[in-house]
Amino acid sequence: MKVIITENYDEMSQKAAELIIDIVKKNPSAILGLATGSSPIGTYKNMAKAYENGEVSFKNVSSVNLDEYVGLTADHDQSYAYFMKTNLFDHIDIDQKNTNLPSGSAPDCQKECDRYNALLDEMKPDVQVLGLGSNGHIGFNEPNTPFDSVTHLVDLTESTIKDNSRLFNSIDEVPRQALSMGIKNIMQAKSILMVVSGKNKAEAVKGMVKGEITPALPASVLQLHPFVTVICDKDAASLL
C-alpha cells in the first residue's frame, strides 16, 4: 500500500486527479470505478478542469459506481446518480450511456444486485476510487461485512446515517438502506485509489494502513490488494 500524505484537501485532490488522468491517457478506454461523498469532489473538479483545458478526453471511458441509496430515483438531488452527473459527468465528455450505478429505485433489490454483479464480472475497473467511512467502511460495506461479499442490500449503521445527514434537510430524510458493491467486487479492481481527509478519519486510516486485517474494519482488507494508493491529507494521516 502506497501512502501519499498531502498538506491539505486541495493537494490531495490534485494528486488524485493526476493519477486518474494518467491512467486515462495511457488507456483512453479505461474503466473507472467511482465513488461519491465529499472526499472525491475536488478530484472530480480537477478532472473536469483537465478536460476543459484539453489535457485529456474521457470520450471512450466507461464507469461503474460503488453504491446507491435505496428508494431514491436517479433524478433525486441526493441520489448518487445525481451526484455523479452534477459533480463529474456533466462536466466531461464521457458518454453517459457508458456510466453505471446500481439503481436505487429498482422494484426488486436482489435482481438489481444480480444485474450489477454480472456487469462487474465484465467490467473490472482499471482504478477504483474509494473514500473511507469514519468507521472504516468502503462503499457501504459496514463493519463485519464479509470479505467475500458481492453487491448486496445494506442496512446503513447509525454512524453512517449520522455522517451522511449533513447532506439532507434532516436526519429523518436519510435513506436507511443502500445497494453497494461488496468487498470482493472492490478487490477485483486492477488498482485502487483511496482519497481521505480530515481528523475524524485518522483512526480509520491508522487501522486501514497498519491495523489488523479484519472485517471489523472493512478498509483493512486493502492491505491484501497489490496496487493500492492512499492519498490523504495531514489530518487524516495524523495517527500514522
Ligand code: F6R
Ligand atoms: C460513497 C461511498 C462511501 C464514502 C464514505 C466517505 O460512494 O461509498 O463509502 O466514500 O462514506 O464519505 P465522505 O467522502 O463523504 O467522507
